[in-house]
Amino acid sequence: MQRDVLERLAMDRAMGALSADVEQLLDAYQRLAPEAAATADEIERTVRLARAALAEKQPSSMPAFPVAGFQQIERWRRRVRQFTYAGGLAACLTIGLGLGRITVPVASAPVPGPSAVEIVQTSDTHESDFANATEPKPTQFARSDSNDNDAGFWSVERLLQKREQEQERLPTPNQSSPSIQVQWPRYYRPT
Amino acid sequence: MSEAVRQVEGLYQAYGPALLVYLRRLAGRRELAEDLLQETFVQALRGVDRLDEVVSPRAWLFTIARNVGISALRRRRPVAALAEDVPAAEVAGADPRLERMAQAIDKLPDKLRETLELRLRHELSYEEIAAVLSIPVGTVRSRLHHAVRQLRDELAKDEDAHAT
Numbered sequence: 001m002q003r004d005v006l007e008r009l010a011m012d013r014a015m016g017a018l019s020a021d022v023e024q025l026l027d028a029y030q031r032l033a034p035e036a037a038a039t040a041d042e043i044e045r046t047v048r049l050a051r052a053a054l055a056e057k058q059p060s061s062m063p064a065f066p067v068a069g070f071q072q073i074e075r076w077r078r079r080v081r082q083f084t085y086a087g088g089l090a091a092c093l094t095i096g097l098g099l100g101r102i103t104v105p106v107a108s109a110p111v112p113g114p115s116a117v118e119i120v121q122t123s124d125t126h127e128s129d130f131a132n133a134t135e136p137k138p139t140q141f142a143r144s145d146s147n148d149n150d151a152g153f154w155s156v157e158r159l160l161q162k163r164e165q166e167q168e169r170l171p172t173p174n175q176s177s178p179s180i181q182v183q184w185p186r187y188y189r190p191t
Numbered sequence: 192m193s194e195a196v197r198q199v200e201g202l203y204q205a206y207g208p209a210l211l212v213y214l215r216r217l218a219g220r221r222e223l224a225e226d227l228l229q230e231t232f233v234q235a236l237r238g239v240d241r242l243d244e245v246v247s248p249r250a251w252l253f254t255i256a257r258n259v260g261i262s263a264l265r266r267r268r269p270v271a272a273l274a275e276d277v278p279a280a281e282v283a284g285a286d287p288r289l290e291r292m293a294q295a296i297d298k299l300p301d302k303l304r305e306t307l308e309l310r311l312r313h314e315l316s317y318e319e320i321a322a323v324l325s326i327p328v329g330t331v332r333s334r335l336h337h338a339v340r341q342l343r344d345e346l347a348k349d350e351d352a353h354a355t
Contacts (some may be wrong), residue, residue: 008332013340015310017317045310046343053292054312060209063225065203065232070196073236077195 001029001036010040014047195239203232206249209313210256217260227263231256250319253309257323288346295345303338306331 009026013019018026030037153156210231215224234255243249256312309320321328 007340008336011336012332015335042343043339046339046346049288049292050296050307050339050342051311052286053289053296054308056212056312059215061206061271062207062211063228065200067196069199070199070232070236071193073233074193074196077237081243173347187325 001033003039006036007040007043010043011047013040014044195236197235198242199232199237202235202248202252206252207232209249210252213253213308214256214260217257220265223263223267227256227259230259230263234259247316247319247322250315250322253313253315253319253323254325277280291346291349292342295342295349298345299338299341303334303341306334310335342348 006029009018009022013023013026026040030040209230211224211228214227214231215221215350216222231252235252238255242248242251272303299307306320306324309315309323310317315323317331320331325332335354
């Protein structure tokens with residue numbers, strides 16, 4: 001065993017910080033190597049002497065524990081903690097509201113619900129209309145509340161516009177669909 | 192009495208005397224050491240919520256005491272106080288061998304002496320010393336090893352001088 005390692009192990013044993021297994025191994029080694037035993041003994045003596053030199057009597061009188069003072073400190077501590085908690089909560093709320101105000105655009109924030117729509121017949125129905133009609137007329141919508149001029153997503157104007165656009169896109173019944181001529185390859189052409 | 196104050200009082204009864212000895216060695220004067228002891232426990236009360244997470248309350252209190260003591264010494268700087276108020280001979284007693292050993296310990300560098308004292312005087316484990324001094328356990332072992340080697344050398348020199 002190297003001298004340095006032996007000294008460290010002997011010191012750990014003298015300090016009382018060596019595990020029982022390692023202590024047994026060290027004892028066995030010392031029985032085999034007497035010079036190692038002499039070194040270990042010297043270290044143990046030094047540590048024992050240092051321990052005795054450092055041993056100091058416990059103080060004969062201890063100042064009494066200042067209960068009243070500590071209770072006052074504890075009360076303050078609790079109060080500070082409550083204020084900190086309340087302050088933190090208020091700060092979080094303020095920051096949340098502030099961020100919400102900044103990030104959400106003001107115009108789109110309040111979304112109005114759909115206003116009431118009343119279905120009314122805008123023109124009188126004539127008999128000729130029934131005679132000529134091949135398909136039922138689309139129901140026409142008219143707003144009952146003409147004062148509402150909202151042009152938002154849910155506005156009635158937008159719904160009406162959209163419906164008109166869809167009707168324009170649909171083909172009328174008398175429009176004939178264009179014929180498609182299929183060019184068969186020669187070898188498929190029927191004879 | 193609130194639960195926190197009761198807990199701190201329990202710690203004061205258990206570790207107060209050892210901390211007073213430690214602070215007396217650190218600060219030099221008993222009056223100052225008592226002030227520092229009180230400050231240590233005020234700090235402990237402030238951090239008593241963390242006590243459940245602490246592995247060793249003793250190491251935790253020694254860490255607080257050390258920080259409090261070092262801060263106070265930085266403010267006041269009573270450099271010569273230790274030599275005046277806690278002489279080695281008083282600590283060692285009348286035995287000349289112990290007196291020589293106490294003088295040899297006083298000659299050790301601060302880091303080695305502090306580590307040795309925490310182990311031999313206050314009987315903190317290597318892990319507790321590592322926590323108090325904020326160093327790895329390996330460094331604690333290394334410091335103790337160096338301290339013991341220096342003490343052996345110092346005593347051997349002394350014995351040679353006495354022999355001749």
